[in-house]
Amino acid sequence: MGENAIRLGGKKQSIFLDKVKELLPDGGNLNLCLTCGACSSGCPATGLADMDPRKFLRMAVLGMDDEILKSDWIWMCTGCQRCIYVCPMKIDIPRLIYNARAAWPREERPKGILGSCDMALRNDSTSAMGASPEDFQFVVEDVLEEYREAQPEFSEMQAPIDKEGADFFLNQNSREPVTEPDEMVPLWKILHLADVNWTYGSKGWAGENYCMFLGDNTSWEQVTRTSAKQAQDLGCRFYLNTE
Amino acid sequence: MTFSVLEGLKKFNIEHNFEVKNIYEYYAKWIRDGRLKVNSDWNKDLKIKFTVQDPCQIIRKSYGDPMAEYLRFVVKSVVGEDNFIDMQPNRSNNYCCGGGGGFLQSGYKEERLAYGKLKDDQIKATGADYCIAGCHNCHAQIHELSEHYGGNYPVVHLWTLICLSLGVLGPNEREYLGDDLKEVDVFHPETAM
Numbered sequence: 001m002g003e004n005a006i007r008l009g010g011k012k013q014s015i016f017l018d019k020v021k022e023l024l025p026d027g028g029n030l031n032l033c034l035t036c037g038a039c040s041s042g043c044p045a046t047g048l049a050d051m052d053p054r055k056f057l058r059m060a061v062l063g064m065d066d067e068i069l070k071s072d073w074i075w076m077c078t079g080c081q082r083c084i085y086v087c088p089m090k091i092d093i094p095r096l097i098y099n100a101r102a103a104w105p106r107e108e109r110p111k112g113i114l115g116s117c118d119m120a121l122r123n124d125s126t127s128a129m130g131a132s133p134e135d136f137q138f139v140v141e142d143v144l145e146e147y148r149e150a151q152p153e154f155s156e157m158q159a160p161i162d163k164e165g166a167d168f169f170l171n172q173n174s175r176e177p178v179t180e181p182d183e184m185v186p187l188w189k190i191l192h193l194a195d196v197n198w199t200y201g202s203k204g205w206a207g208e209n210y211c212m213f214l215g216d217n218t219s220w221e222q223v224t225r226t227s228a229k230q231a232q233d234l235g236c237r238f239y240l241n242t243e
Numbered sequence: 244m245t246f247s248v249l250e251g252l253k254k255f256n257i258e259h260n261f262e263v264k265n266i267y268e269y270y271a272k273w274i275r276d277g278r279l280k281v282n283s284d285w286n287k288d289l290k291i292k293f294t295v296q297d298p299c300q301i302i303r304k305s306y307g308d309p310m311a312e313y314l315r316f317v318v319k320s321v322v323g324e325d326n327f328i329d330m331q332p333n334r335s336n337n338y339c340c341g342g343g344g345g346f347l348q349s350g351y352k353e354e355r356l357a358y359g360k361l362k363d364d365q366i367k368a369t370g371a372d373y374c375i376a377g378c379h380n381c382h383a384q385i386h387e388l389s390e391h392y393g394g395n396y397p398v399v400h401l402w403t404l405i406c407l408s409l410g411v412l413g414p415n416e417r418e419y420l421g422d423d424l425k426e427v428d429v430f431h432p433e434t435a436m
Binding site: 207 | 244246251254255257262264265298300304336342343347348351358360362377400403411412430
């Protein structure tokens with residue numbers, strides 16, 4: 001009877017699986033999946049595009065790379081890592097997803113993410129909305145001036161850009177300076193009232209990174225390096241994220 | 244952002260002398276140190292209820308439950324302990340809202356809203372009037388979920404409520420507050436645009 005056992009066509013190597021194994025200590029633990037399904041039962045993306053995390057991992061383990069590459073599901077996984085959190089073997093499925101994204105031809109990846117990443121590469125702002133350092137500086141100064149006058153209790157409020165030796169290098173999501181500048185003000189007020197020594201950077205001020213979402217290592221690195229270098233050059237002790 | 248910086252610095256071996264921090268921790272510290280004199284009295288009689296989204300990038304993926312506690316300390320300090328209701332599950336075990344990972348920009352809108360149904364249900368189950376989202380992706384996504392699934396609960400940034408509780412929130416800084424809070428303790432109301 002044993003000779004009639006179903007044989008899985010596992011001759012093919014999974015590029016995703018191998019890549020991820022290289023990255024993980026001791027070859028990782030991807031083969032240790034208990035197929036319990038905890039990942040899938042707690043994943044909000046389960047069922048979208050006829051896929052779920054367990055199925056995705058099983059397909060990778062079975063070397064079904066071609067099928068994986070055809071699935072849009074990798075763009076519906078948010079990389080939230082809840083699957084790792086609940087996994088008894090702590091299997092890093094999001095890293096597999098990341099590598100699958102990176103395996104798509106760059107120009108075929110979703111236009112919205114691609115466009116936002118490319119915007120961030122256009123100038124040193126690293127802004128996914130393409131705002132230049134000059135635009136940013138103009139908006140910040142303009143809004144600051146307006147509020148200092150309109151609300152005299154905040155006439156001494158600061159919103160410095162490139163202040164050397166500030167304790168905190170603060171990044172700013174592009175959404176505020178570009179589309180709703182008044183929304184920058186509450187944070188400035190908090191920092192003013194708490195007497196915090198902070199600064200924005202003229203370079204790398206933007207607090208979003210779509211290049212990581214795009215699965216584009218080179219661009220992700222460029223964005224992170226630009227921002228980190230500015231914080232470093234200004235001698236800031238803390239790189240402060242609001243999100 | 245927190246995650247992309249923390250992970251990027253490590254992944255690409257980027258030399259740096261600074262520490263990467265999240266502002267929730269500092270909000271909490273500044274409140275504890277008396278540098279931010281927040282007060283929840285504005286909500287003593289209104290009793291408006293709030294729940295909070297634990298952003299995956301900041302909590303589960305970067306700093307874990309201690310950061311979730313800082314976040315709760317801040318929220319309770321500004322809206323009043325009795326006016327805060329946690330979602331279930333929460334903290335590191337919270338569900339993603341569906342706004343992360345580029346989903347908001349990827350073009351799969353129908354799937355994104357289906358993904359977010361779980362979050363919308365979770366928020367509605369708290370019975371809270373507002374959802375606080377201290378992350379732009381979460382804010383944009385949950386805001387859309389609120390409209391799409393008809394809950395129509397306002398979705399607010401944390402800094403808005405901190406300034407409200409400090410009595411310094413002006414009339415033009417209330418974009419995301421609901422009608423019930425548009426007129427409460429307005430700082431320099433004469434500057435309304």
